[in-house]
Amino acid sequence: MAGGRAVRNAGKVTEPEIVDVVVVGLGVGGEEVAGRLAEAGLDVVGVERDLVGGECPYWGCIPSKMMIRAANALAEAHRVNELAGSAEVRPDWAPVAKRIREEATDTWDDQAAVDRFIGKGGRFVRGAGRLDGPGRVRVGDQVFQARHAVVLGTGTRPSVPPIDGLADTPYWTNHQAIEVEKLPATLLVLGGGAIGLELAQVFARFGVRVTVIEAADRVLAVEEPESSKVAAAALRADGVTVETGVKAERVSHDGSAFTVHAGGGSYTGDRLLVVTGRRAHLEELGLDSVGVDAKQRYLPVDSRMHAADGIWAVGDLTGEGAFTHIAMYQAAIVVADVLDHVRRAQGGPDASGTASVVGGAAGVVSSVGGAMSAGGSTVAPGSVPVADYRALPRVTFTDPEVGAVGLTEQQARDRGINVQIGFAELSSSTRGWIHKTPGDGFIKLVADADQGVLVGATSVGPAGGEVLSGLVVAVHASVPISQLRHMIYAYPTFHRAIETALRDLS
Ligand SMILES: Cc1cc2nc3c(=O)[nH]c(=O)nc-3n(C[C@H](O)[C@H](O)[C@H](O)COP(=O)(O)OP(=O)(O)OC[C@H]3O[C@@H](n4cnc5c(N)ncnc54)[C@H](O)[C@@H]3O)c2cc1C
Ligand SMILES: NC(=O)c1ccc[n+]([C@@H]2O[C@H](COP(=O)([O-])OP(=O)(O)OC[C@H]3O[C@@H](n4cnc5c(N)ncnc54)[C@H](O)[C@@H]3O)[C@@H](O)[C@H]2O)c1
Numbered sequence: 001m002a003g004g005r006a007v008r009n010a011g012k013v014t015e016p017e018i019v020d021v022v023v024v025g026l027g028v029g030g031e032e033v034a035g036r037l038a039e040a041g042l043d044v045v046g047v048e049r050d051l052v053g054g055e056c057p058y059w060g061c062i063p064s065k066m067m068i069r070a071a072n073a074l075a076e077a078h079r080v081n082e083l084a085g086s087a088e089v090r091p092d093w094a095p096v097a098k099r100i101r102e103e104a105t106d107t108w109d110d111q112a113a114v115d116r117f118i119g120k121g122g123r124f125v126r127g128a129g130r131l132d133g134p135g136r137v138r139v140g141d142q143v144f145q146a147r148h149a150v151v152l153g154t155g156t157r158p159s160v161p162p163i164d165g166l167a168d169t170p171y172w173t174n175h176q177a178i179e180v181e182k183l184p185a186t187l188l189v190l191g192g193g194a195i196g197l198e199l200a201q202v203f204a205r206f207g208v209r210v211t212v213i214e215a216a217d218r219v220l221a222v223e224e225p226e227s228s229k230v231a232a233a234a235l236r237a238d239g240v241t242v243e244t245g246v247k248a249e250r251v252s253h254d255g256s257a258f259t260v261h262a263g264g265g266s267y268t269g270d271r272l273l274v275v276t277g278r279r280a281h282l283e284e285l286g287l288d289s290v291g292v293d294a295k296q297r298y299l300p301v302d303s304r305m306h307a308a309d310g311i312w313a314v315g316d317l318t319g320e321g322a323f324t325h326i327a328m329y330q331a332a333i334v335v336a337d338v339l340d341h342v343r344r345a346q347g348g349p350d351a352s353g354t355a356s357v358v359g360g361a362a363g364v365v366s367s368v369g370g371a372m373s374a375g376g377s378t379v380a381p382g383s384v385p386v387a388d389y390r391a392l393p394r395v396t397f398t399d400p401e402v403g404a405v406g407l408t409e410q411q412a413r414d415r416g417i418n419v420q421i422g423f424a425e426l427s428s429s430t431r432g433w434i435h436k437t438p439g440d441g442f443i444k445l446v447a448d449a450d451q452g453v454l455v456g457a458t459s460v461g462p463a464g465g466e467v468l469s470g471l472v473v474a475v476h477a478s479v480p481i482s483q484l485r486h487m488i489y490a491y492p493t494f495h496r497a498i499e500t501a502l503r504d505l506s
Contacts, residue, residue, distance in 0.1 A: 091206045188273070195275040426442055
């Protein structure tokens with residue numbers, strides 16, 4: 001439907017097209033929001049500059065976890081020699097690259113995702129979207145005026161440090177590292193965070209000589225110091241050189257090799273992977289046109305993901321945690337809140353009202369006795385959730401896995417919490433001993449002694465991310481420690497070490 005106020009651009013007058021919702025950026029968060037709102041019957045335009053699905057399926061979680069699965073298979077096969085006879089293992093990157101190309105990314109083609117969105121009733125526009133005033137989004141020559149909501153889900157891109165010479169070299173980001181078909185003999189990894197450690201271990205297990213150069217005094221610096229120690233030791237056991245507290249001063253490339261100069265010394269490698277964090281690009285989004293400061297690092301949102309009047313944001317862009325599960329969690333809130341907003345605009349009750357009248361002029365949202373149907377989930381009035389990040393889980397999929405939830409010990413102390421710590425080594429648990437755990441796994445609990453609940457926990461081990469789930473429930477639901485102590489923990493599991501750590505709380 002065409003209509004609305006005409007917009008002048010470079011002398012050309014463009015008639016904006018009126019739609020219900022415009023979603024800019026169809027990564028994990030935006031794709032979910034756009035698809036579910038379209039399924040709910042709204043007239044949704046989804047705008048994506050690159051590939052629908054974003055970083056996670058094409059250059060992030062999924063292909064990197066395929067690499068990790070393959071690398072862990074190699075490591076496990078090597079353990080046959082210690083536990084079960086002998087095995088000769090010959091790593092080959094070809095099946096890994098093929099699987100990523102064919103099974104994960106369809107050779108970096110998003111047609112299936114585009115078709116899926118269109119199949120849900122959405123309208124897809126390829127291009128870079130930019131706000132152009134309240135409710136208005138410009139994509140090239142096209143202008144859309146959103147009747148109800150603009151949702152921004154534009155994610156982050158690699159943050160490349162301003163190191164002398166670096167910008168002039170053909171360094172890799174996660175994109176080239178994920179797309180690699182033929183492994184280099186040597187690799188320098190700048191940044192010992194989640195991406196750096198996961199990929200360093202993978203490549204080392206496939207025979208690449210890897211050096212990780214981390215500026216902070218420990219790798220995985222956002223997690224517990226004990227986690228950093230285990231992760232660094234695990235990588236070293238795989239042959240990775242791990243350098244911490246090293247600040248790169250200059251980078252050069254002589255046509256075949258990279259040299260990173262730091263502190264009077266230097267490191268050389270065939271390739272250089274720069275994974276020093278990621279950054280949102282608010283300056284590209286036209287936020288000034290709606291009165292939002294574009295100079296901020298991330299786009300601040302309230303607990304219902306509102307960024308400004310008529311504008312919601314979702315995912316990495318919000319700075320609440322760069323994880324797919326955060327983007328999905330926030331997407332569910334955005335969907336519920338936008339539908340609530342539409343319901344109110346159509347004269348129905350708001351989320352805090354009673355479910356008596358639903359529907360309205362356009363009748364675009366299907367209603368079921370006062371509830372609105374959105375992509376299989378029903379959003380009843382009174383049920384719009386608000387974001388709660390107290391129990392934010394994260395897992396770094398090194399081997400052993402580093403899982404954590406809530407606050408670290410230091411974060412809890414910084415908040416003035418009366419902290420108690422409980423610790424249990426996995427190797428002294430029955431399962432750890434049986435398993436001959438690679439590296440030292442552990443459980444670390446951070447308790448609020450005054451409240452008698454856990455406010456944080458870390459689970460490191462062969463299944464550290466899976467063991468974490470019980471601890472996430474404990475933090476999320478504030479389960480009293482007295483109750484946690486009187487649960488039954490199956491024998492001999494890895495998670496039984498939680499019981500030992502609970503006994504250790506002091
Ligand atoms: C190597 C790697 C491994 C990871 N592993 C994990 C993991 O194991 N678990 C986990 O939870 N998370 C992981 N992550 C993080 C996860 O990928 C992100 O948190 C997630 O992709 C965020 O989703 P998003 O929708 O916010 O942003 P993105 O996925 O970044 O999507 C944003 C989209 O917006 C588009 N866009 C940007 N600007 C515009 C514009 N102006 N107009 C139109 N489109 C635009 C982009 O092209 C992109 O497609 C990993 C990330 C990396 C890099
Ligand atoms: N398993 C997962 O869930 C997973 C996996 C990968 C990525 N991610 C997400 O992606 C985000 C980005 O990952 P990342 O590894 O790029 O960032 P990160 O913030 O996790 O780690 C970046 C590291 O680079 C270091 N660094 C910064 N500048 C440096 C410099 N000049 N020289 C050397 N080191 C420097 C930092 O100290 C830090 O340790 C993560 O924070 C995480 O949210 C998640």
